[in-house]
Amino acid sequence: MQETEAVPSCEGEATQCSDADIARDTVLRSPTAESFNNMVDGLFLKGEVLEAIRLALEVVSRHPDNETLALVAATLIARYTALYDVVATLARRALKVEPDSVGAQTILADALVAGGDIAGGCALFADMMARYPGERIGLCEHMSSSLVDAGYLREGLEILTAWLQEGDASFSLANNMACILDRLGRPAEAIPWYKKAMAMEPENATATFGYSVSLLKAGNFREGWARYAQRVPLTNGVKWWFMSLPRLRPSDDVAGKRIILYQEQGLGDTLQFIRFVPYLQEKGADVTIVVPKALLRLLTQSFPGASVRLIEEFGQEVEDGYSYAAPIPDLPFIGGVMSESDIPANIPYFRADADDIAKFAAQFPASRPRIGLVWAGERRGRPELAAADRRRSTTLAMMGEAIAPVEATLVNLQFGVRHTEIAAWKGQPLFDPMGGVRDMADTAAIMKNLDLFISVDTSPLHLSGGLGCPTWLVSRWDACWRWGAEGDTSAWYPTMRVFRARERTFGPVLCEVGEALREWVKDWQPGKGA
Structure with a gap:
């Protein structure tokens, strides 16, 4: 650990330093x-x-x-x-x-x-x-x-x-x-x-x-x-004004009431549980959904009867007239989900814009089937979430070597820092449309051009499931609670097939995915499910 030569210093009258520079110094x-x-x-x-x-x-x-x-x-x-x-x-x-x-x-x-x-x-x-x-x-x-x-x-x-x-x-x-x-x-x-x-x-x-x-x-x-639903909302320490409103509970009468549903935890939680919005609307609620920019356009086009607001703007100044608020992951409790049979069957509950679908379709290679891939989550700040991300993520090298070569067009949907792994990938080429992606609405449009989507446990997985697209989950060895303890299906997403890792490495389960994929490709026909 050698001392670096270029150490910023705030000494001397001629030097102008910010508060951050002074603190660092x-x-x-x-x-x-x-x-x-x-x-x-x-x-x-x-x-x-x-x-x-x-x-x-x-x-x-x-x-x-x-x-x-x-x-x-x-x-x-x-x-x-x-x-x-x-x-x-x-x-x-x-x-x-x-x-x-x-x-x-x-x-x-x-x-x-x-x-x-x-x-x-x-x-x-x-x-x-x-x-x-x-x-x-x-x-x-x-x-x-x-x-x-x-x-x-x-x-x-x-x-x-x-x-x-x-x-x-x-x-x-x-x-x-x-x-x-x-x-x-x-x-x-x-x-x-x-x-x-x-x-x-x-x-x-x-x-x-x-x-x-x-x-x-x-x-x-x-x-x-x-x-x-008894947890303290996990909002990374941010306290929005609407969090002081009464927290919505199943017994509350929402007819004619304005309620706020807000982003909590990860994007995947919002994508999984936002399906309950129609339930509240049927009870007469006037629903405002408050989310990050990545979800704004997707939810606006998917839930036209709700007001969808940007959380960074909506959270700044108090707006009157709201009776209740709830973090979006509370919705299964509010919606009375007592068993798997109570999970709403309103698949698909997301909508991709027709013009966006056509725009991406024009970019795709003609050959089919088209198989989308995501091999890693996004790095997160909170320590426990950073550790969970390491457990749920694999690498392009490991996933690619297990499933390729295959008689199909492989499509990258990986985002964030792990997208850089593509540059080092020497296997079967990947078509990569992510340079034109602005938000989850664009990702949804890409997914509507796929025949199958394979992913570790990430937010795009929930988007694909909510669109009703054929989806394969590569679940980590300590599977998240939402996928249960066993089985290869999910009550949350009827078009999903679950592949479960049983060891600390993804190697064996990815080999299982590769074998299943080659059989799937042999039998593939347009419109074939997962």
Whole structure:
């Protein structure tokens, strides 16, 4: 970690620096753990990943004897990235300054496990348990969390089972056991452990949310949706004025009332649950949908009876006359979904514009079938979402090698940072129309020109399903609750086929997809479903 030559400085009368430059300069020269953490964490949350890493390493390099700064840098880089070798290097650097630091050893053990060295990481955890008997339960909590986060569920289950046979469960151990069982596709077994955790910490948001999604994954919609709707809305800390309105509940009379449905969590959640708008309109509600720009045009053309507003504008100044508001993922609860049979069958509920469909059709190669691909989600700021994105995403190389060559036109629908993988792809050519895509309405128009869409668990997957297009989901090994614990169909999307990963790698399930695709292509005829 060498000091860079071009270090911005705000010293000298002739230099004009912004407040951000001054703050950065202060952190470089005289960092406190708090100021350093806040600045680097803020960069990560804004999506400035490379700048966050560069600043973190530069500060540590400038202050080599400060163990605390090295640990802050290691913690943040571990939270937001998969650079486990960098994390391990930072932890070892801290240990040179303070060899007996439990924090540094724990971060190092975490990094070893996350990087694939389970034996090394667990050996270090075991060694610490022997040397620090007063820290044993905390270290076991940490070791089991590390194994869960890295995807070593069976190993984590084995360790927790052995521990819990000898002693009582702490909140974290019970919660970790529940999480492991849920991710292993055993939600019914996870539920009692969540109950045990909640008995110890009734207000803990992590356990109560985990309990709700395990109920949903197990098919207990009645209690699951009620519990799910008790969460604090996940809006990345933003508090819009309409969030102070009464939160809409199933018993509320909405006839003649103006209500606001607003974006919460990811775009996929909105795309999945916005299907309930007609239900509210049939009850006499005047519905306003508040969403990001990416969804504005799609929802405007799909729900002509609703007012669709841009959240960045609508959220600024209070507008009178509204009676209720609800985050869009509350809608299954509001709509009374007690079982899969209660899910609205109004597929398709999205509409693609005819002119947009024709515009993209004119660009496509004539050869068919046309198969769309998405292999990764978009990187997210919040740590738990960044980790989930790493679990749900594969690479173009891995997906492409499993399904190609195939007698079909492969069409790229990958967006964001992972779109750059196309440049390095040397396999079967991909037709790439994404340069002309402005928003999800354009993506919908492209999908209407496809014969099949194959994707990991992303927002375009929900769009394809909501359009009623033939869709194949490549589900991650710890399948999201919305796809249930087993089976190859989805009650949410009748035109979807689910392929389930059973291991930490996507390799085997993608080979299964490739074999199925070659059979599908052999039998393909225009209009053929998934």
